[in-house]
Amino acid sequence: MPKSLTPHLAKLKDEVLGYAREFGLDFFETVFEVVTYDEMNMVASYGGFPNRYPHWRWGMEYEQLSKGYEYGLSKIYELVINNDPCYAYLLESNADVDQKLVMAHVYGHCDFFKNNFSFRHTNRRMIDEMANHATRVRRWIDKIGVEKVEDFIDRTLSLENLIDQHAPHIRRNPDPKRAEDEAKANERVEGFKVGREYMRGFINPSEFLESQRKKVEDEKAKAKKFPERAQRDVLYFLLEYAPLEPWEADILSILRDEAYYFAPQGQTKIMNEGWASYWHSTIMTRRALKDDEIIDYADRHSGTMGTRPGALNPYKLGIELWRDIEERWNKGRFGKEWDECDDLRARGSWDKKLGAGREKIFEVRKHYNDITFIDTFLTPEFAIEQKLFVYGFNDKRNSWEILDREFRKVKAKLLQGLTNFGQPIIEVIDGNFENRSELLLAHKHDGQDLKGDYARETLKNLQSLWRRPVNIVTRYDGKGVMLRYDGQNHSEKKVDL
Amino acid sequence: MSLKIHQDHARFKAIVRGKIKANLRKYVQKGEMLGKKGKDAISIPIPFIDIPRFKYGHKEQGGVGQGDGEVGQTLGPGQVQPGDGHGQAGQGEGEHALEVDVTLDELAQILGEELQLPNIERRHNEKIVTQRIKYTGINTTGPESLRHFKRTFKQALKRQIATGTYDPKKPVIIPTREDRRYRSYKLQDLPETNAVIIYMMDVSGSMGDEQKEIVRIESFWLDTWLRHQYKGLESRYIIHDAVAREVDRDTFFHTRESGGTMISSAYKLCRDIIQADYPKSAWNIYPFHFSDGDNWSADDTRQCIDMLKNDILPGVNQFAYGQVESPYGSGQFIKDLREAVGDQTNVALSEIADKDAIYNSIKDFLGKGR
Numbered sequence: 001m002p003k004s005l006t007p008h009l010a011k012l013k014d015e016v017l018g019y020a021r022e023f024g025l026d027f028f029e030t031v032f033e034v035v036t037y038d039e040m041n042m043v044a045s046y047g048g049f050p051n052r053y054p055h056w057r058w059g060m061e062y063e064q065l066s067k068g069y070e071y072g073l074s075k076i077y078e079l080v081i082n083n084d085p086c087y088a089y090l091l092e093s094n095a096d097v098d099q100k101l102v103m104a105h106v107y108g109h110c111d112f113f114k115n116n117f118s119f120r121h122t123n124r125r126m127i128d129e130m131a132n133h134a135t136r137v138r139r140w141i142d143k144i145g146v147e148k149v150e151d152f153i154d155r156t157l158s159l160e161n162l163i164d165q166h167a168p169h170i171r172r173n174p175d176p177k178r179a180e181d182e183a184k185a186n187e188r189v190e191g192f193k194v195g196r197e198y199m200r201g202f203i204n205p206s207e208f209l210e211s212q213r214k215k216v217e218d219e220k221a222k223a224k225k226f227p228e229r230a231q232r233d234v235l236y237f238l239l240e241y242a243p244l245e246p247w248e249a250d251i252l253s254i255l256r257d258e259a260y261y262f263a264p265q266g267q268t269k270i271m272n273e274g275w276a277s278y279w280h281s282t283i284m285t286r287r288a289l290k291d292d293e294i295i296d297y298a299d300r301h302s303g304t305m306g307t308r309p310g311a312l313n314p315y316k317l318g319i320e321l322w323r324d325i326e327e328r329w330n331k332g333r334f335g336k337e338w339d340e341c342d343d344l345r346a347r348g349s350w351d352k353k354l355g356a357g358r359e360k361i362f363e364v365r366k367h368y369n370d371i372t373f374i375d376t377f378l379t380p381e382f383a384i385e386q387k388l389f390v391y392g393f394n395d396k397r398n399s400w401e402i403l404d405r406e407f408r409k410v411k412a413k414l415l416q417g418l419t420n421f422g423q424p425i426i427e428v429i430d431g432n433f434e435n436r437s438e439l440l441l442a443h444k445h446d447g448q449d450l451k452g453d454y455a456r457e458t459l460k461n462l463q464s465l466w467r468r469p470v471n472i473v474t475r476y477d478g479k480g481v482m483l484r485y486d487g488q489n490h491s492e493k494k495v496d497l
Numbered sequence: 498m499s500l501k502i503h504q505d506h507a508r509f510k511a512i513v514r515g516k517i518k519a520n521l522r523k524y525v526q527k528g529e530m531l532g533k534k535g536k537d538a539i540s541i542p543i544p545f546i547d548i549p550r551f552k553y554g555h556k557e558q559g560g561v562g563q564g565d566g567e568v569g570q571t572l573g574p575g576q577v578q579p580g581d582g583h584g585q586a587g588q589g590e591g592e593h594a595l596e597v598d599v600t601l602d603e604l605a606q607i608l609g610e611e612l613q614l615p616n617i618e619r620r621h622n623e624k625i626v627t628q629r630i631k632y633t634g635i636n637t638t639g640p641e642s643l644r645h646f647k648r649t650f651k652q653a654l655k656r657q658i659a660t661g662t663y664d665p666k667k668p669v670i671i672p673t674r675e676d677r678r679y680r681s682y683k684l685q686d687l688p689e690t691n692a693v694i695i696y697m698m699d700v701s702g703s704m705g706d707e708q709k710e711i712v713r714i715e716s717f718w719l720d721t722w723l724r725h726q727y728k729g730l731e732s733r734y735i736i737h738d739a740v741a742r743e744v745d746r747d748t749f750f751h752t753r754e755s756g757g758t759m760i761s762s763a764y765k766l767c768r769d770i771i772q773a774d775y776p777k778s779a780w781n782i783y784p785f786h787f788s789d790g791d792n793w794s795a796d797d798t799r800q801c802i803d804m805l806k807n808d809i810l811p812g813v814n815q816f817a818y819g820q821v822e823s824p825y826g827s828g829q830f831i832k833d834l835r836e837a838v839g840d841q842t843n844v845a846l847s848e849i850a851d852k853d854a855i856y857n858s859i860k861d862f863l864g865k866g867r
Binding site for chain 2: 400423
């Protein structure tokens, strides 16, 4: 069971807390709990939450984490939950220097959670909410049976990423645009506003009113095709229109809630990890480190920052970008004059001594997410300095290789990987496809094909919720294809796009 | 908290077990699994425990990396990690299926349940206790041979920095007596029951690669089961054509000889090994013999049978003979054995036509529970 801080750890915490405030970090109250390795692995398996609905995949996570630890491959140092108050976990057996590092890192995260716009609409009482979800699921298990509930969760998890990742927040009510459109339609049928009654015939002649009426009617007929516009929140669409049992709908809405809660963390991974790393290194090296702790600190810090060629370390990329921004705004390396200067020597020694770096990064941490962050602040100089490259798989040689170091390609690839959290964009196009209550989805193809076997398995799961045949339009090798699963068989046919 | 994750963990394990069971027949036939065998565990690909989603294949997607290297340079194996923002997602290229580590012991249990194998009745239960060293941590004292160099130097570095004697320009670090760190250990007692498997295989010209592969796969499963029944199992390997010799495991599976076949030579060697090293009063003994059923002469076969009846069978738990079908063999030997010793309780005879037959053959061998 987690323990609260020992007097010694509490003292360390007060110290680090003081430094964090001194540097201007702004966070919710942060509660640290002390746990053993095993407890850490457990909490981590539940995504940081002490209470989660029962499901085998947490067990799988736990198996992988504890094995990783046993083999000495990985060890979780820090874990923090976006909640008010924030909760964070400290490993019981860690040395003081590690505890301080983790605390400083955690305050960085908490500051980010509180201030970054992506998190503004997240549930800050998620700990309670998760516990409620757990209770609800358990109740259904008691009623319906564990096999059925777990099986339904398995199938729903398969659709978990089909939310509107970049929606500002979860939408619970029917599309507000729909109500707006209806109001507009009424207006049109009644004609323009008429100030004086005798003018009506002139302003709204009957032919005009008739044509307006007809237009509205046509639109309504068209609207029978639902959804009216492509719906990215596939889970929401299913909640509204799929023939679900009450317990199924309840579980689906739980999983959708949780998916929305976690979405901002996926969208700000580079910024958030970079921000926390920036602050742990600043706080540790400028304030909290004692002389005899430097080696252990450096060991730990460089361990976190390590890179290998075929993977991007968000901690490393993030911290370097934050430092780069700070330096550029300190030295005035931005704006028209800087952009237009192509004298290398002048650029190299450019320093307007603005000292605006700190202020700038605080502003950036508020208004950006990974996509806009990379899009705005990744510079060619930075990409060269950080040795970024694009890699891909070479089928002929059956190996991964470096494809390109050109700035624009690196940036485009990075952004592509971040768009929609690196997931394909899928929309509901038609809930009454070919007037047979079939479901039609579309994959907005951006140059990458869907993984075929996974797509077919996912269609199966989707079909089991929709209970009628389901279809998805996508592209393979540049050609339009519609995959279909009717409840028994998979099929596919060519379509023109 | 602890209770909950253990429930979920148990649930996960039950699912994995179910998947392994459902696919066991396939796993049994496959030789590739043997290659992945670790010391005590084996990793098994489980189809679709990974939750399917609409997603991109990592190979199609590629990504951005960081580091030195020219364009066109190959990234080494293990360097590329699917960039799934979720962290722990998959392992390396195992994209299709999750790889799960299963201990051999557990695998044996599953095998036993699925084939409904009876537990072996042990003839001997004498326990021999062996001791094993387990390294448990770091100590400030200990024998020099157990000195932990990295920790020692780190300690020295810390001390030098703390006392201000560290010079970054001349980074020489000299550990003193107090800096030394040692691995500490505990001795654990391990009880063992003795058992030995004596594998014999005909490696004459008529035994082709496919036949040997079958033997290899089958003996892996026999091994696994017996190891599950007896902690502390020894294995000996005999190959023979016209003469027999004892070899190590690797040679056993990879030798190809030509020439005739004198099965009696192997049985003779087997008998001698038992007499020399494995007194029947203290050991559970399992001679397993594989051949394609062709022997040199009826006379030699008679010798084999005599030896079995008089010397081998009386002292062993079970003698098993597996006849692997080959295009060259007459397959006569199993008939002779069946006639002569087929009714003995501690004899198991099995014909293995192809890889598909391994599954049932295991049952022939182990189904008697001896």
